[in-house]
Amino acid sequence: MFDYNFHWRPVLKNLPDLLGAGLLTLQVAVLAMVVGIVIGLALALIRMHMRGPLYWLATGWVELARNTPALFQLFFFGFGLGAFGLHLSPFAIVLCGLSFNCAGYLAENFRGGFQAVPETQLRAARSLGMTAWQAYTRIIIPQVFRIVYHPLTNQLVWAVLMSSLGMLVGFRELSGETQFFASRTFRIFEYFAATAVIYYVIVKIILLASRLLAARLFRY
Amino acid sequence: MIEIRGLEKYFGALQVLKGIDLDVAKGEVLSVIGASGSGKSTLLYCINGLEPIQKGSVIVDGTDVHAKGTDINKLRQKLGMVFQQWNSFPHLTALENVALAPKIVKGKSKAEARDIAEKQLRHVGLDDKLNVFPSALSGGQQQRLAIARALAMEPTYMLFDEATSALDPELVGEVLDTMRLLAEEGMTMICVTHEMGFARDVSDRVAYFHQGVMEEIGPPEQIFGNATSGHTRKFLANVR
Numbered sequence: 350m351f352d353y354n355f356h357w358r359p360v361l362k363n364l365p366d367l368l369g370a371g372l373l374t375l376q377v378a379v380l381a382m383v384v385g386i387v388i389g390l391a392l393a394l395i396r397m398h399m400r401g402p403l404y405w406l407a408t409g410w411v412e413l414a415r416n417t418p419a420l421f422q423l424f425f426f427g428f429g430l431g432a433f434g435l436h437l438s439p440f441a442i443v444l445c446g447l448s449f450n451c452a453g454y455l456a457e458n459f460r461g462g463f464q465a466v467p468e469t470q471l472r473a474a475r476s477l478g479m480t481a482w483q484a485y486t487r488i489i490i491p492q493v494f495r496i497v498y499h500p501l502t503n504q505l506v507w508a509v510l511m512s513s514l515g516m517l518v519g520f521r522e523l524s525g526e527t528q529f530f531a532s533r534t535f536r537i538f539e540y541f542a543a544t545a546v547i548y549y550v551i552v553k554i555i556l557l558a559s560r561l562l563a564a565r566l567f568r569y
Numbered sequence: 570m571i572e573i574r575g576l577e578k579y580f581g582a583l584q585v586l587k588g589i590d591l592d593v594a595k596g597e598v599l600s601v602i603g604a605s606g607s608g609k610s611t612l613l614y615c616i617n618g619l620e621p622i623q624k625g626s627v628i629v630d631g632t633d634v635h636a637k638g639t640d641i642n643k644l645r646q647k648l649g650m651v652f653q654q655w656n657s658f659p660h661l662t663a664l665e666n667v668a669l670a671p672k673i674v675k676g677k678s679k680a681e682a683r684d685i686a687e688k689q690l691r692h693v694g695l696d697d698k699l700n701v702f703p704s705a706l707s708g709g710q711q712q713r714l715a716i717a718r719a720l721a722m723e724p725t726y727m728l729f730d731e732a733t734s735a736l737d738p739e740l741v742g743e744v745l746d747t748m749r750l751l752a753e754e755g756m757t758m759i760c761v762t763h764e765m766g767f768a769r770d771v772s773d774r775v776a777y778f779h780q781g782v783m784e785e786i787g788p789p790e791q792i793f794g795n796a797t798s799g800h801t802r803k804f805l806a807n808v809r
Contacts, residue, residue, distance in 0.1 A: 472619055473656035473715075477670035477722060478646040487669060491660050569660055569702040 385451025414453020
């Protein structure tokens with residue numbers, strides 16, 4: 350091990366490609382978060398307010414997303430659907446898999462958030478003549494959003510890191526791209542070390558941006 | 570005018586209102602007293618439709634609150650409500666707390682809503698707190714904020730649900746003073762309260778509730794001086 354000679358040149362040469370793949374990683378993670386937030390919010394509301402088939406569907410979703418490996422969820426959208434003749438692009442597989450996973454986790458975050466806002470806030474809003482929609486969008490959800498904001502940031506970081514599983518379904522995001530170059534040049538250690546740094550920087554940027562945004566958004 | 574006829578309300582199998590008949594005329598200040606669980610707060614919730622009822626009717630200015638087809642959101646604009654747990658909106662400044670409903674419910678312009686909010690905050694003595702968030706206000710100030718918020722909808726009636734019960738003793742006075750001010754201005758008020766001094770001094774009538782029944786109603790002198798019901802006398806003896 351100690352006579353290993355580092356060769357960084359090929360890494361540097363392909364750095365633009367790696368950075369491009371890093372952007373793809375960020376892109377799929379952010380998209381998965383957006384989809385995850387919308388579906389997660391719906392799942393949380395269904396689980397809190399409804400009974401019957403929709404409730405069981407939402408509960409099943411949350412259970413599967415949270416209690417099975419994310420990799421298997423990706424495989425389901427890749428090889429699973431493939432077995433039924435439905436072939437998604439690698440990007441779509443990862444987007445679906447991550448969205449499915451994020452929605453499940455976020456649903457529970459949102460549920461906790463809703464439960465943390467006193468029910469009397471809704472009554473106060475309705476007593477002023479607001480419709481249920483107005484009360485939710487202007488009074489309840491802004492407060493829930495504040496409560497789940499930091500867990501939401503965590504989930505985005507998690508989505509970025511989890512997207513590396515994409516390389517196992519042929520997606521050339523950051524890890525996939527790294528794997529591709531590493532196996533072509535056999536500079537495996539160098540490539541993955543460089544990629545680890547890129548992941549680190551991406552996550553740090555997300556955390557910084559999240560903190561700056563929070564300072565602007567939350568005045569109280 | 571608020572007309573309540575044969576009002577019955579159940580929570581599951583538990584009957585909390587057992588046939589209430591009550592009229593409240595415009596300009597009247599009615600205090601509702603009674604032990605916890607006597608149904609007096611529930612009565613308020615039934616008046617503005619926050620709780621459904623099982624029997625009877627509540628008519629506000631000729632509109633049946635609980636009838637199908639009633640535009641309850643429109644009706645509630647007439648019925649300002651102040652809660653025991655003041656329920657200020659923590660993510661909005663004092664000004665925004667008050668201006669929001671006039672803007673989105675009544676469709677006032679931003680400037681109009683701001684004017685209304687400033688006026689009402691001045692009304693309750695919070696004009697130096699316009700841009701402060703509720704977390705920086707005392708309980709008494711938050712409760713006055715809640716009163717201003719309700720007043721901003723220009724209601725005909727104000728319903729107070731134990732507005733001072735959750736306050737530290739030294740903060741009760743400022744909220745009662747605000748309520749007194751409203752009464753003097755001629756606001757129609759139904760005040761569920763444990764403040765017997767307020768009930769006696771400010772009300773036109775006092776109603777005593779006991780286990781879901783309105784045992785007695787009359788001018789304060791009668792209720793406090795010469796109650797006919799044994800329950801009322803016992804209750805008053807205990808709270809004084």
